[in-house]
Structures are given as C-alpha cells and as structure tokens.
Amino acid sequence: MTIRVTQPGLSTTVQDLGRPGYFHLGIPISGGMDRFALRAANLLVGNDEGAAVLEAVFMGPALEFTVDAIVAVTGAEMTPKVDDQLRETWTSFAVKAGQILSFEILKSGARAYIAIAGGIDVPMALGSRSTYSLGGLGGHEGRALVVDDELSLGQAGLGAKSGIHIAPKLRRSPGNPAELRMLPGLYWHRVTDVSGRNFFDDTWQVAPEADRIGYRFRGGRKLEFVDREQPFGAGSDPSNIVDGCYPYGSVQVPGGTEPIVLHRDAVSGGGYFMLGTVISADMDLIGQLQPHTATRFIEVTLEGAMKARRGRQNLLDELRASLD
C-alpha cells in the first residue's frame, strides 16, 4: 500500500485543507494553495474533499505504485502518463501495481493536485497532514519529497473508479491578465490617493520569488507615502509599521516597490504596512500563477467580496452535484 518517489519534481509536498488554529503561534494554515482543485481531485477518486494529496509545482514527480490505485490530477495542465501512456487531467484513471505515474511538461497553471484513492497516509500533525516546510512540520517528514521516499496510502473508498470527469466549465483558472480582487484596508491610508489609484491601474508581473509563503509582483509604479513622523517602534522606513499580524492574502509593499501577497504558508506577522487583502474567493487563483504572468489588482468592496465568496461556493456545489 505504498508509492515510491522515483523523481521528486521541483517541489512536491503532501497537502490537505490545512491546520487552522495555530497562527497565533506563528504556525500557518498551510494546505493546498488551490483548494478548489484539491477538493476536485479528491472528489474524482472518491475521497473526502479534504484528504491528503500531492501538490506539485511547475514540474510533476514520478511515482512508482506498489498497489493498484485510482488517481486523478487537477489544477495545472500537466498531462499525466502511466508508463508513458497519456492520461487526461480532471479525469480519474487507474494505475496498476508496478506502473509509474509521471508527467509531461507544464502547459498552463502552476500547481497540479495528485489525488490517490484512499489519500496519502502520513501522520497527522496538529490536526492536519499538510506540509509546512519552513517549520519542518507535517507532511512527509516536514519537507518536500525526495527520491526514494515511500508514502503510505489509506484505504480507498468503494466508490473509487476510473473515467470520472469534471467538465471544463466547472474548472477555474486565472485569466490573462490574471485579476485578483482586493479589499483596500489595513494600512491603505499610508499611501497617497494618486498611488492608490496607480496600484489598481498598473499591470504587474509575477516575480520569480513566488512560493507557498507569498507571491511577489513587480512592474508597477512605486508607491508614494503620506508624510508622517514614524511611530515609536515602527522603524524608520515609511513602509514600516509596529510589527503586527498579517492576514492571509494581505498585500504588503516593502519600501513601496514590490507588492507581496501572503499565501497558505504565510509568515504570521511583521513590520511592513499592508494595502489591503486579496479576497478569499481569489486565493486559489494565485496558486496557479506562473512567474511573469501579467496581473491586475481589482478594487472590491466587502459586499463584493462576500458575493464572490458565495459565487465560489455555488461553483463548488455544482461540482459536487455533477459527480453525484
């Protein structure tokens, strides 16, 4: 009941829906960056939506199966292969004991979710199987997979079968340019009105420094700050604040130059001001952005954020219904 890693890919980690409840101690939620795709992959193989899967970024791993299994790959377009026979993404398929699952090169998106019926059975750490690499916690030995790692599988459900498919209209992927809706707030008042408008007007590009902790963007105009005497304890740069908590999705701009959107492995706090927060409905999209992708930040109200949230929940309900 195991799979063996014959090639690890670029950075492949075990992830589920994460471990809420410990951010006040600096331990972030972790879990799949694209939760929608993670849930979809699990549903395709008959797992609970939150079962542990593999998240592979930019490049897929190669995995040798020692047991027959049902597998599905969602998220990024990275065509799966079983012993060099191509399989479809967003569609469950069978892998037999002794066969190797590997991947073609990435065509679009950034992160593929590889669900195996039964789920990846690593030990629970603080209520989750997700990997938090920075803290060496959870997943397989608290780190990304390396060659010759062996992963146990849980017991597959009775419903697991090949050929289950999710229609393209039920998938989500970022547009071009990608649009991320942001609720202004937090320390928005630190920048001038002109800079605030520029931030939304400019087209940004995803920087190479983009990972599970956060995505950095560049290419927009530098932000100008409202003059003030820096408060005690804040540090001398106008982009500094007294160290505070960082929300998931918050957009900090150190030095006013390159915005960073914090993601599932977020640092929990620090001393940089934040312009606002990317809304929960659009966090999954960030997980599918490749470096250099053109990106716009779109201003949204709290009402708009709640509406988008319901829209995303409705899509998930449709997806569930389509597989019933």
Add this chain to the structure above:
Amino acid sequence: MKTRYSFGGDEHIFVEVDEQMSLEAFFKSLSMTNAVRSSAITGVIEICPSNASFQIKFNPDVITPAEMLSVLEEIEEKASHTDHNLDTRIIEIPVYYQDPWTHETLMRFRERHQDPKVTDIEYAARINGYDRVEGFIDAHSGSPWFVSMVGFVAGLPFMYQMVDRSKQIQVPKYLSPRTDTPKLTIGYGGCFSCIYSVRGAGGYQMFGITPMPIYDPNQEVSYLKDFMVFFNPGDIVKFKPIDRATYDRIVADVNAGLYEPKIRPVTFSLDDFQKDIDGTNQKLLDVLQ
C-alpha cells in the same frame, strides 16, 4: 491610543490598538484577545495578539463581518473597565552572548551591515550609548521582557523590554536581510528582541544564542512533549548570561532529556508597573531566585 478596526478581506478583522508600541497598547491588545477567547464566539477561527494590534480570523458564513465588528467593539468597551492584572509566568532563558556560531554567521554577511568593521553587538552597544559590550549585555539581561507576539515563523517570540522608554534598546535591522541565521539566535530589530526558533533568513542583529530549544515539531525535547511551541504571548522573560561551559552542559542536558527550564508563576500589574518600574521588575526577578 485610539482603536482602529479594518477588515482584512472577507475572513479577517485587524484591530490596531495604537500606531506606536507601548506596554499599554500591548496590554490592551492582550486583554481584548483574551476576552475574545473566553467568549468562545461561534465562527471565530484564529485569535492572534501582536504588539500593539491584533487580528481575528473568522468564518463570515457563520458570523457576518458586521456582527464580528460589533462584538469586538463591545469587548473593547468592557476591556477599558477591567483591572490590568495578568496571571502569567516568568521564564529564565540562558544566553551565551558573543558565541562562535552567530559570530561566524555575522562575519559571512558583513557587507549587508550598517557598520561592517564591528560585530552586531558592538554596533548595538555603541549606538545605544554603551562604552563597552559588557554594559550593553548587562542592560539586555538585566530587565524583564514581555513576549508581545509569537510568530513570523513557528514559535518565534518577539519580546518588548520592560523599562522606561528612555532606556529602551533600539537598533535598526540589517540593510538587507541575511539568507542564514543559526537556530536559537538571540536577535534584535527596532525595539524588539527575538529568538529565532528555526534556522533561516533574518534581518535582526545577532547578539548570542540560547542552548534551550523553543520549537520542536518532532516533540522529542522533554519539556516540548505536550506542545511543540514553548512561548505564549504574555510570557515574561529574563535573559541570563552564560559561558561556553554552561552552554555545553545545557545542550547535553537537553539531549539527555534532563533539562528543565526555570519557570515561575507571577501576576503582573500594569498599574503597579507604571507607578514603580524598577520596584515592580525587582519583585518579578526575585521570583526567579
């Protein structure tokens, strides 16, 4: 001090108790987060206190953002009428100042420092008006510190010096962050001291190292078996300078599962502290004797 509320997207509310750091702001933040925790509000997912602000993560499908805001405003109203006492613990943290490991690291990143010709602690001593490093170490290890935030990365405490603002140590961060910091480094940036819980990048000045692990995801360290993170916001810390021999002995004790951190329960009164800082601190430190 004027409390400012702001929504962090649809799942967070950010509460800034004050723009500037002070013990009063931290205390108000901590008492409000304690009140939120004891109220056990349905829909609240995370309660994160920090230095002069705090953050609540909530599920807006269970409690609407407007409801969340009004609950917090009620709690703020109540918090302003409560006494400023905190039942907490004081912990002695052994520190090997000017150790060889942080020294090797700071020498590797000298070009990122404001003053490459001297070490981090020599620089910090000078700009804070101490003629000698020994005097600076006496100041750093002489007063108690409040753990005002645990975070950035897993288990890392930010500590605020419990002295009059005029005596507070302040240092800038590195000009550009290092890509490496030894695990358990005692760091300093702005007006905060910290202990790096894991090895990794960092921008704080490095003064020394503690032999006492504060984060253990494998939960093998004897005093971290119940929970992997040692610190909680509201803990009080006293640094104790140690030499190499003591450092080595504690490391051996930790590895053998024999080391027990020195921890005593204390009650801290903000009112007493404001009336008599030195006297209040002395009482706190006496508890450790």
